[in-house]
Amino acid sequence: MWSLCVLLLCVLLSLGQGRDHTEIFTRPGSSVTLHMRYQVTVDHQDTAKCDEIEWKWNNSATGFLLVKSRRCNVTKYVNKSVSNYEISEDGNLTLYNVTTESAGDYTVTVRNTIGTVLYTEDYTLHVHIPLSHVAANISCLPDGSAQASCWVDNGTNPSYSWSLDGKSLQGRSISTYSQISLPSPVSGNLTCNVTNNISDISKSIIIFCPVPLSDPLLRSSCLQNGSTEISCSVLNGTDPSFYLTVNGELLVDNYISPQRRVNHTVSLPGPWSVNCSVRNNISEKSATITDKTCPVPLSVPVVNYTCQADGSASVLCDVENGMDASYNWTVNGELIQRNNSNITLSNKEFGEKRISCSVMNPVSKKSSNETEIFCPAPVSDPVLNVSCLQNGSAVISCWVLSGTRPLFSLTVNGGLKVVNSSSSWAGLNYTESSGGPWNVSCSVRNQLRESVTGPSYHTCPAGASCLSCLEKSVMWGTVVLIVTTTPLIIASVYTVYSTKQSP
Missing domain, CATH: 2.60.40 (Immunoglobulin-like)
Structure with missing residues (x-):
């Protein structure tokens, strides 16, 4: 129970010479004393010495005489709006158990016994409902910003103010609630403070809004064993969760990575399609790679050859496994740039040849052993x-x-x-x-x-x-x-030439 005058807020406003005005704020059910700044006498043995006092009340609709004291006789006039009050010996008016209907303008006038006005003072009584429990709501938006609302269910003329970690912020307020928008990134202690003339309450909430996700970067790399490494990452975003689908099958489900990255190796034969979806509390982004194929690694090549009727050799570089191979040949230590799986060696120089081949594709490189090739010269007619x-x-x-x-x-x-x-x-x-x-x-x-x-x-x-x-x-x-001599000469020349060409 509020004691007398505890909640009185008095603002003195000059209304003219010898006249004061006082603003008083209180809540329903309280008691309020309207103090005069003039000493009067309302009880004296000599009634001729008692001052004449009048207390009047009026609001915007009507006016009413509450108290009239004359010759030390006090008369009270009661109405339903102001019914519980009394006047003290020093002429002050005390209102008990005030209601919102008790609000209004009160005026006291003091006269002497011959009717001369000695003192007049005006009072305005405001009976305000105190503020109820304050509530707040915060929403994180897809762009990483936040929107907050604050309101009270009951209370007269609430006034709202905002602060984030003690720093004042400007919101948008009406009589019933207030809103504020916070740009990204949002984190800290957000406080909504609500006041009126008789009460002050606040609500604080720890706020954190995640940073929205950037577009994911989806890459694939072919490995030497024929499998494929898939990498999906985001540059920005709070607590991203990764979902990786390959050929319609979910292989990575709700993987949370502090590094904002997920790696996964796929051993399925191509072509295949991969989709990477990244999500957090406020956003979702995805990226797709379609019709991806990685070459099969090459096996070790084997050199096979066939001697033709004209003495030439048809040589094949045979690879059992692999795809997209490119070829290189080495004959007697000399590199031959022919990107074919087979070559033909002419019969211009009969005799043995040392030959090897190498193969490569984007994921592997292999070389054959060196093979010695000999194709005889065909016999002439006898x-x-x-x-x-x-x-x-x-x-x-x-x-x-x-x-x-x-x-x-x-x-x-x-x-x-x-x-x-x-x-x-x-x-x-x-x-x-x-x-x-x-x-x-x-x-x-x-x-x-x-x-x-x-x-x-x-x-x-x-x-x-x-x-x-x-x-x-x-x-x-x-x-x-x-x-007889001719073959011997040819053989000698070939032997000398082969010796020169040997490393």
Whole structure:
């Protein structure tokens, strides 16, 4: 219970010479004393010495005489708006258990016994309802800013003010509530203070609004084992939660990363599509990669080759596993820039060659072992010659001008005389002792080719002149010498060239 005059707020306003005005604020149910600043006498043995006092009340609608004291006799006039009051010996008016209907303007007038006005004072009584419990609401917006509201359910003429961590802020207020907008980032102790003339209450809330998320950065990297590493990150944003979906399957669910990043390795074969969604309390962003494919790692290549009929070699770099391979070749230590899986080595230089290949794609690089390749030269058509001797026998010769490791077969009168004979000089000699006639043919072959002479008929009568035999022997001997020498010269040149080219 409020004691008398505890809540009185008096503002003295001059209304003119000898007249005062007082503002009084109180709450319903309280008692209020309207003090005069003039000493009067309302109780005296000599009634002629008692001052005449009048207390009047009026509001905007009506006026009413409350108290009249004359010749020490006090008369009270009661109405339903101001019904519980009394006047003290010094002329002050005390109102008990005031209500909002008791509010209004009060005037006291003091006169002497002959009616002369000695003192007049005006009072304005405000009966205000105290403020009820204050409530506040805060909302974080998608852009990271915040909006706060503050209100009281009851109270006369509430006045609102805001502060964040003790720093005053400007809000927008009406009679029933107040609002304030706070730019991002928002954090701290937000206080709403509400006052009126008789009460003061406040509400404080710890506020924190998350920073909105930036657009996610989604990347993928092909690894050497054929799998794919997916990385999704955001530059800005508070407490992001990551959701990663690959080909419609959720692989990462509600992953919270203080580093604002998630990494995940996918071993699925491509093509595939990935979606990264990032969320926090106020925002959600996503990014997508579609039709992503990573090359399959390459296996170790193997060199295979096939010798052709012309003595060239068709070489293949065979890779069992992998895709999108590019090729490099090395022949006898020399790099050959041909991005093909197969190459052809010509027969210009017969003999062995050392060859290897290497393959690469975006995720792997492998090299084969070095392989030695040898393709023989094809045999030329055989040359057949029959030379008669004095005794009637014949020397049969068969040779080739070129070819690697030729094998000879000689047929005389339908019978094989020499089978698969090889010779260091690329030819053979055979002596037939009978006098003929002979049906002679010679065949020669190697890994690449086989050739046969047509049948040739010869006879050598006994005792025949030896001149022609000698001429023929000299002539064919010269030919044989040339044929025999030529491969040796070629072989020597090749050996010297190969030695120069070797590292």
